[in-house]
Amino acid sequence: MAVALPKNFSEVRQHLQEPLIRNSFFIMASSFVAAGFGFFFWMIAARLYSQADVGIATALMSSMGLLILISRLGLDQAVIRFFPQRDKSKVLGTAIIVPTAVALGAGVIFVAAVDVIAPELVIVRTVAPLYLAFLGAYSITWVLEGALNAIRKSEYYFVLNLLYGLRILFLFPLVFLGAMGIFSSFGLSFVLGLILALALLSRCSIRPAAGVDRVFIREAWQFSAGAYIAGILMSAPNMVIPIMVLNVLGAESTANYYITYAIVSILFMIPYAFTTSLFVEGSHGGEMKKSVLRTLASMFALLIPAIIGLALFGEQILSLIGKDYVEGITLLRVLALSAVFVSICQTFISIAKVRNDIRSLIIISGFVSVALLGLGYTLMHQFGLIGMGYAWFATYAAGTLLTGVILWKKGWITSS
Incomplete structure (x- = not known):
């Protein structure tokens, strides 16, 4: 099935006004x-703070992100999937209350056991109330962002990102x-x-309802449980x-990885934008194959030139952050x-979410997670920090082959 390209300005304007493209753009x-x-944040942080402070701060922020991820219970995805059919205020209130309570509980456990889980982050015990307050705000804002989309x-x-x-x-x-200054700014x-x-x-006219909608929880659980795991x-x-x-x-290598990943994440934002919009449109009943x-x-019209540009000018960009990061x-x-x-x-993950194919969703996400962490840990010991890069490339290349096999077996490549 070919996709007709717009031939004049009016067609281009109409194309850009389609919900899929418009939301993808924003x-x-x-x-x-x-x-x-983020680039300017880390460039300034690298000049004001030591590399060790940057490393500790990024690990603290990652720990908070991990707690948020664990606490989601898939309800952030259920907001997108079920908003068109259900009472939005009740859905939003439930999606805020339940995961945030879980996040704060997990945060308390993390603070109590930090010397065992991550000894390098024991500083979190001295600022536990602040850490938990930021954790709660992060949790609620995450859900609200999904609701806006x-x-x-x-x-x-x-506007929120501005x-x-x-x-x-x-x-x-x-x-x-020091490190807590970076973390507090975040x-x-x-x-x-x-x-x-x-x-x-x-x-x-959407305000989170006070209380948990148990009916929504029951209806959404089959979807959200799989989405949560994935x-x-x-x-x-x-x-x-x-x-x-x-x-x-060590902390210096952590800073190098985090800064480098933060720059490359500009590329990852292109598929994130388009596939999120694809999920939203599929949830509203849009024609999936088209x-x-x-x-x-x-996505690829934007991504390929961006990859080439970053590969060519990446060294100059890193040098703007600081000479220690050029390596x-x-x-x-x-x-x-x-x-x-x-x-x-x-893209495959968004298709699987719309089709409610939780099994395929878990297969591909499980493969990527295990392979990336396992290969990364192994290759870092052998090659240093670049080993993590090799792990990223090998994992997602293999994951692409796996998605092709799944799509072919299910007949999604030829079906409408």
Whole structure:
């Protein structure tokens, strides 16, 4: 099935106004804004703070991200999947209360057992109340971001990401706190984001209901349970790897990895934007095969030039962060090339979510998680930090082959 290309300005304008493309644009613009602010955030942090402080701060932020991921219970995905059919306020209230309670409980356990789980992060015990407050704000804001995309108000998601840029300003007055200054700058932006996101949803007549909708929980659980497991499997490596690098190679290597990954994540934001919009449109009943083809065409039209540009100018970009980070150029180029395979795997995941094929979702996410962490740990010991880059490339290349096999066996390649 061929996708007709627009032939004149009016057709281009109509194409851009389609919900799939429009929301993809705003999600992608949000991602680029976040990446741009992130670049300046880390560039300034690298100049104001020591490399060891940057390494500790990134591990702290990753630990919080991992706790958020564990606490989701798949309800953030259920918000997108079930918003069109159910009472939005009740769904949103439930999706906030339950995961945030779990996140705070997990946070208390992490703080209590940090000397066993991650001895390098024992500093978290001295700032436990602040850590838990930021954890709660992060948890709620995560759900609210998904709600804005679910109601096709991705332009509000864009505004929210503009606000997050204020974290750069916090770096200056908090420099005396060392690693906690970087971490606090990150956390304070989510407190502000929480306030703005609630105000934006209120403009759409959506306010989180106080209480848990047990009917929604029961109906969503079959979907959300699988999405939860798959989400943990796919996202956990991003949270675990900085902590793993810290334990294997030290704080300086952790800073190098995190900064390099933060730059390459600009590429990963392109498939994230398009596949998130694909999931939203599929949940609203859009024609899947047509949407998938448009997603792939639009995604690679942007992704391929971006990969080439980053590979060519990556060394100059790293040098802007600091001369100590230029040694990550080889890692940057390997991670950039892996973005092609990451895009295909992410597209498959969105298709599986819409079709409620939880088994395939767990198969591909489980493979990626186990292979990336296992290969990364093994190859880091053998090759150093670049070993993690090799692991990314090999894992997602193999994952792409696996998605092709699954699609062929299920007949999704030829079906409408």
